[in-house]
Amino acid sequence: MSLPSYDPNDNEAGIKLLEELTTNADLVQQQVLEEILTTNSDTEYLSSFLNGHSDKQLFKTKLPIVDYQDIQPYIERIAHGDKSHIISAKPITELLTSSGTSGGKPKMMPSTAEELDRKTFFYNLLVPVLNKYVEGLEHGKGMYLLFVKPEIRTSSGLMARPVLTSYYKSSNFRKRPFNRYNVFTSPDETILCPDTKQSMYCQLLCGLVQRHEVLRVGAVFASALLRAIKFLEDFWRDLCSDIRSGRLSDWIADGGCREALSCVLKKPNPELADAIERECGGGGSWEGIIRRMWPRTKLVEVIVTGSMAQYISTLEFYSGGLPLVSTMYASSECYFGINFKPLSKPCDVSYTLIPNMAYFEFLPLLNDRDRDYCNGQVVKSQAVDLVDVKLGRYYELVVTTFTGGLDFLITWLYRFRVGDILMVTGFHNKAPQFRFVQRRNVVLSIDTDKTNEEDLLNAMNRAKLLLHPLGLLLTDYTSYADTSSIPGHYVLFWELTHDSSKPNLLVRDSLDSCLMEECCWSVEESLDSVYRRCRRKDKSIGPLEIRVVRCGTFDALMDLCVSRGSSLNQYKTPRCIKSDEALHILDSRVVARFFSPTTPSWEPTPLD
Structure with a gap:
């Protein structure tokens, strides 16, 4: 076969x-x-x-x-x-x-040289499905923001790297057969740049210079596209300056990026710089910024299922009504299925397993x-x-x-x-x-991180030891992924009480900011390497936040869950909050907030 x-x-x-x-x-x-x-x-x-x-x-x-x-x-x-x-x-x-x-x-996951052929076969199958529902995609380009991740070399000499990094660095990607769907605004050199900031800047610059050729905007995950929008918000002045002068900023040091941009940024274009400045610097809302910056765009292609569903409303705000298309279901283990109805609403997306x-x-x-x-x-x-x-x-x-x-x-x-x-x-x-x-078992996710309940509990147990000098005890906790800002971040709700030696002292009056910030950092330092890479290297997750709530808050949370059908005898505090009503109860009782003061440690290292 x-x-x-x-x-x-x-x-x-x-x-x-x-x-x-x-x-x-x-x-x-x-x-x-x-x-x-x-x-x-x-x-x-x-x-x-x-x-x-x-x-x-x-x-x-x-x-x-x-x-x-x-x-x-x-x-x-x-x-x-x-x-x-x-x-x-x-x-x-x-x-x-x-x-x-x-x-x-x-x-x-062990892999072989032949695997790339199967991935290429799968990607090629996405094209006819999308073309069936969206006409004219062959008459323009896709502005897809794609990135490589760090690699490590094992003691045997084998490379260990994320599945997409493996694919982007392969000859199957770089020598992909001519297919109009594979025509991107980003040169391969900008995708393969190991510095995420330089890569993002150059890819956005290429997409802006070619803005009237762009028919599709996308990234692999919704979180990555929203990071790009935030990056545009922070760097549009620099991008306009480069376009106006026809010269790439000196801080872009990657040789591949500089060489690739010399073929894209060929001459000064003050008219384009003025147009971008009007859209980004006019002082108005950024609602619909994707459609305004790339006016011929027909769709936004990102994965918006699973944990990425939390970004749908934000993407809809920035996209200005463009369809959000989630084309495929895949993982590091295997590429599984295709969305045969790509224009369906995100909440209705289903994948047909191939x-x-x-x-x-x-x-x-x-x-x-x-x-x-x-x-x-x-x-x-x-x-x-x-x-x-x-x-x-x-x-x-x-x-x-x-x-x-x-x-x-x-x-x-x-x-x-x-x-x-x-x-x-x-x-x-x-x-x-x-x-x-x-x-299964994942309670928190912002980007490619997947924190399960056991990991969260272990991090809590380590951090709560820091409370003992204050005479404080952690009586209960829960969490949620706050994606209201870019990048999103983990929020932990802590209910604290004094030990028996300080019964009359208010918890709020005994909180030490430095020590509570150290608790935030301790939790982050205890989480897995993917989370720490997203925080330190990719900058795709913001500082972890602890919100201290007043005593009795978790009793109120239990009352809500019981009123909605939970059994009082079998009730367990949910370790991740999904309900807006439950979140309102917690937020309305917050007495203090603390953020991690620095990023956790992380280095890509060979296996021992």
């Missing part, structure tokens, strides 16, 4: 291919699993369970469904240089780092109608196949990824719990469509 070949510029052929894949979803899935098991049956991991066999039923009954912790020892052996066929029959060429974490470090991308299974949630899907338990050992899921039900996604022949490439994971909770919303032919509900 090999990847189907077709001309990526032939929209009709692309749509036909998608129809064939979804119509024959069951057959394609069986072929995928057979290829995976046949190719890798002699690997150490598979043979320990299947003893060289490749039977589907044996696979279902003998091979366990695993989390990252279960396979981490195998991956660490690869990272340290073990070249035996541990989990793959093909040589491992790099490790893809996930935004999910384990023990404070990013997860690592059956030749991996072998998909689904763990049904026992309490799939519970409000808190993350706490829904799954039915043990009853994973169902792709074509057997039921409309309206909630499932946790399980993937088995593969290689099979030179045309295939994907990380090798066998019955791996991705951690995503999905709801079945319909079917396209035989392939189910899913709405992304949320990540």
Whole structure:
């Protein structure tokens, strides 16, 4: 079995291919699993369970469904240089780092040289779907703001890097076949610039110079596009100055950026600089700034599902009514599905899983109608196949990824719990469509960070030790992701009380600003490396805030939850607040606010 070949510029052929894949979803899935098991049956991991066999039923009954912790020892052996066929029959060429974490470090997924072909195939399938609904995209460019992340080299010499960094640095991206959808305003050199500030400045400058050619504006995540708007708000004067003079600012030191901009910023353009200045410096609202700055834009393409849904209202404000298009569902582990109705409202977005991308299974949630899907338990050992899921039900996604022949490439994971909770919303032919509900156990997320309840609790336990010299005790806490400003930041609500030695002293009067700021920093320092990278390197998350609330606040929060149907006997304080009404109760009782005074430590380091 090999990847189907077709001309990526032939929209009709692309749509036909998608129809064939979804119509024959069951057959394609069986072929995928057979290829995976046949190719890798002699690997150490598979043979320990299947003893060289490749039977589907044996696979279902003998091979366990695993989390990252279960396979981490195998991956660490690869990272340290073990070249035996541990989990793959093909040589491992790099490790893809996930935004999910384990023990404070990013997860690592082994990958091969062929994987990039599958990603390219997937990206090419997005084109005919979008062209089907939006006419004329071939007559202009896309201003997509894309960035690379830091890389590390393991002790074995393998590179470990995020999946998109791997793709952008590959020849598949840099030598992508001519396709009008792949024509960007940003030269590759600006995308590959390791300094995020220089990269952002140069990409925005290119987009402004070519503003009348831009038909699509976007980034991978909604948070990244909003950071770009905030960057434009802070640097429009500098950008106008460069455009007016036809000369790139001296502080741009990256050689690739300077060389690329010499081909874009060819001569002074005072008329364009005046137009940008009128829009940005007129003193009016920035509502609709995307449409005003790039007047021919037909859509804004960003992921606005999952944790990114919190940015929808802000994007709608800046976009001026342009459609918010979320085209794809993917992760470091695998590229999963495509939005076949790209112009649907963000709240209605569903993804059709493409059956030749991996072998998909689904763990049904026992309490799939519970409000808190993350706490829904799954039915043990009853994973169902792709074509057997039921409309309206909630499932946790399980993937088995593969290689099979030179045309295939994907990380090798066998019955791996991705951690995503999905709801079945319909079917396209035989392939189910899913709405992304949320990540399992994740309580806070601003950008690519994913903080779970255990990580938050551990950070709380470390920080609250600093309160003891003041005679203060942390009696309860909760949190929420504040995205009302750019960048967003974590907010912790703390209810404090005095110990028995100081019963009559008001909490507010005994708070020490320096020590409370140290508490904020201590929490940040205790969170995982992805969060700390976003804070220190990417600047995509703002300083963590602690809001101290008066005594009795969490009793009021419990009263609200009970009045809305929660059981008093089973009530637990929600560790992340989603309800506006609950947030109002907390905010109305705040007596003091403190922010982290500095960024936490972070350095990309090789594995030990």
